[in-house]
Amino acid sequence: MLKDKEKPIILITNDDGYRAKGLKTLIEALQPYGYLVVVAPSEGQSGMAHAITVKVPLRLDKIEEKEGYEIYVCSGTPVDCVKLANNQLFSGIKPDLLVSGINHGANASASVVYSGTMAAAIEGCLYEIPSIGFSYLDFSKNADFTSCVSFVRKIVQKTLEKGLEKNTCLNVNIPRLPENEIKGIKICRQNKGVWREEFDKRLDPNNREYYWLTGEFYNLEPDANDTDEWALHHGYVSIVPVQIDLTDYQSIDKLKQWNL
């Protein structure tokens, strides 16, 4: 039974699916810190953001159980994984920590709104579980996550020790550098930036048009030195505290003057 575990219980998920190297790195890195319950999507779910599955039912299958961890595969999105885990695997108790990732590719700046990795962490936050999303700035399937391990451990250990504010989770991005070239960790704000799309328009064998989404990131404040983009660009691990209240408080008074 999970509630009998003496160690902290750590719920792990990701958006690249259960076979992803980033997830395996996380499982190896975090075994010293707790009992790991891994619930990961059966397929890659990149770009699924905070999507939940409502049109089809979900499957949840245990595929592995070893000393120190158990692994489940879920047919849905990262947020489905968090919801199913909390409802079906943790009934009556709450995990001590949720860790999502390590994502293959960056989730800094505006990318946080598209990210399944960060959506899982935000969902954990809605469940009032201290939650962290980790991303590594290498999109490739065979990315080498070696330099992430010590930073992941340090941040997880500190979060278990200190806890997080109820409505806050952490968005951690790690630059693609050898460990000894990473200069340290910076606490940052989310950089203002946007993705600008270039759709790749093609013709199918029936001569009908179709579009592939591609895009390029534009940094709208390249000179700011307190953002996640700046930190990553200068060789630091970035941590942005992320919160779940989207209200723009500064606009409330202005809108009241519209006298609607």
Next chain:
Amino acid sequence: MLKDKEKPIILITNDDGYRAKGLKTLIEALQPYGYLVVVAPSEGQSGMAHAITVKVPLRLDKIEEKEGYEIYVCSGTPVDCVKLANNQLFSGIKPDLLVSGINHGANASASVVYSGTMAAAIEGCLYEIPSIGFSYLDFSKNADFTSCVSFVRKIVQKTLEKGLEKNTCLNVNIPRLPENEIKGIKICRQNKGVWREEFDKRLDPNNREYYWLTGEFYNLEPDANDTDEWALHHGYVSIVPVQIDLTDYQSIDKLKQWNL
């Protein structure tokens, strides 16, 4: 050519799909205010949040063009609709306004993070287009949107006139009441609340388990009188200004003291 239009250009999308009654209500309601370019998903996309389609290509087909509006159907998510429209239909110009909805069902409080309707508005905001998401508190397919029309028009007209802050869009929810029972419009903050899941666990014909996501909303601050939940519960239309910077600024200093 769109750039020759004399009226404001209004981009319309939704997450219930191009056949939805809420979308049709919006098209009828907004024709006096601009030239309408409607780009809606081919199928319902409820709960898709800010998901983008990266694993399969997208289709975009014009299905109707009349005096005053044109309608396209897109195979992707609400956010795909906004991206494709901006990239393929508006090259060189920018719509004057983006309106998403009218959603069949509420998108107040924490629901904003799961909402495809609001994701489309947030995406518009990332494109620096003044953007509004409208939702009506009736989930049914045949909801009667009559009481929405005058409020939609009033809010759209004022937004065209006044504009919005660059990083802000509006989340408008309309209570399910006859028009003459709606008391007015309140500018609000996002209520603190959560969805708590109850998964409906069933057995398929092969005796394997599957799960349907269901849930119940919990209001974590039922006594607050400045939230969208309060306004809706008391017969008002709620407007929450929503912004795209998720940074929890108050946690930055605390995290710096962790000395990571």
